[in-house]
Amino acid sequence: MISQTAEYALRAMVFLAENPEGAHPVSRIAQHTQVPAGYLSKVLQNLVKAKLVVSQRGLKGGFRLGRPAAELSLLDIVNGVSPIERITACPLGLAHHSSRLCALHHRLDEAIGSFEGCFRTTTLADLLEGQGTFTPPA
Amino acid sequence: MISQTAEYALRAMVFLAENPEGAHPVSRIAQHTQVPAGYLSKVLQNLVKAKLVVSQRGLKGGFRLGRPAAELSLLDIVNGVSPIERITACPLGLAHHSSRLCALHHRLDEAIGSFEGCFRTTTLADLLEGQGTFTPPA
DNA sequence: TGGAATTTGGACATCAAGATCTGATTCTCG
DNA sequence: CGAGAATCAGATCTTGATGTCCAAATTCCA
Incomplete structure (x- = not known):
């Protein structure tokens, strides 16, 4: 549904939003997000x-957020590493096929748009303040 | 966003729904849907x-729909070839990480659910009767 | 009745892209 | 200067996408 790369990017960004003081080396981020360090380096x-x-x-040294968490939407992050592609033109040849395709x-594009909308309307700050709402399974 | 395989499956199913009389060999379906025949064979x-x-x-011989078009949702089709995976359990180790992840x-799962919903509520028949609503670009 | 033509069904082989690891290089602080 | 870190360039591994070939089934016709 969403690329591994995007998933890793989101985890890393949540971690950085959670710990805004100071910079975090890739090793520390990798440890807390359970992402392979070598690859995470590339994603970062x-x-x-x-x-x-x-x-x-x-x-x-290390990494920190480039903007306040409230100004970073999940869509920004996903599009930063593996953009969500909308269907703007018909993927088939043009006029000669039936209009049902x-x-x-x-x-299809409506579905993608709906998916994209969820990402656009959620910021990192939203995730932080929602803490406790969703209890992790024991 | 959606696998190439699923895209091909959807195109083929739309074609079959459009032409319910008789069976269609893979070569004909491939031609009308612009899908590589060798691979389409596997998808079918x-x-x-x-x-x-x-x-x-x-x-x-050939292929035809297994059920009436009105009883075939897009979700049925996609799940038939490359299922949409919901996030049921936290992909990280359990209790010891912060609840923000x-x-x-x-x-993430809400977004997937929203995407999935679009597919569940649309049948092949819906696509057929909508003909003319969306004019292909000239 | 039997064989030729057509078409699906499967087993491999190939190709490209994403994911992953490694090592060398460059920067920066103390 | 030296240690810690990002940066960058490849190498490798896995998987999805694609092509090729041959076997099995079915129809049609002589």
């Missing part, structure tokens, strides 16, 4: 390029 | 296993 680089996190090298792709 | 085999289409070998996955 993409997030840096997308300006969603900022990085700092050297001793006491167009109807199909119209519905 | 999966649809047969899922009881969504019935097949017949030999001369004049749980909140994340809760939202």
Whole structure:
């Protein structure tokens, strides 16, 4: 449904939002989010390029959020690493096919839009303040 | 967003719903849906296993819908070839992580559910009767 | 009645892309 | 200068997508 890369990016961003003081090296983020460190490093680089996190090298370096958690939607994050693609044009050749396939792709795009909407309307801050609402299974 | 396989399956099913008389060999379906024939053959085999289409070998053989179009939802089709996976349990280890990751996955599953809902509430028949509603771009 | 033509059913082989790990390089703080 | 960290370039592994071939079933016709 959503790429592994996007899942990892979301976990890392939630962790960074949870711990806004100071920078966190990839090893620490990997440990807390249970993401393979080698790969997470690459994912974080993409997030840096997308300006969603900022990085700092050297001793006491690491990663931190590039913007306040309230201004970072889940959609920003997902699109930063593996963008959700809307269906804008009919994937088949144009006019010569029946219009039912167009109807199909119209519905398809509606579904994607609905999915995308959930991501657009939720920020990292929303997740933080919702703490306790969803109790983890024991 | 949705696997290539599922996209192909949907196209083929729409074609079969459009042409309910007689059976259609994979070559004809491939031609009308612009799906690579070799692969489509495999996809159709999966649809047969899922009881969504019935097949017949030999001369004049081919594929046809396994149920009336009004009783085939898009979700049935997608789940027949590459199921949509809901997030039922937290993908991380259990109790020792913060509950914010749980909140994340809760939202994630809501988004998937919303996507899934679009598919569940649309049948092949819905697509057919909607003909003309969405004009293909010229 | 039997064989040729057609078509599905399966088993492999190939190809591309995503996911993962490793090592060398560059930066920065103390 | 030296240790800790990001950065970057490859190498590897897995999986989904795709193509190819042959066997099994079915129809049709001589």
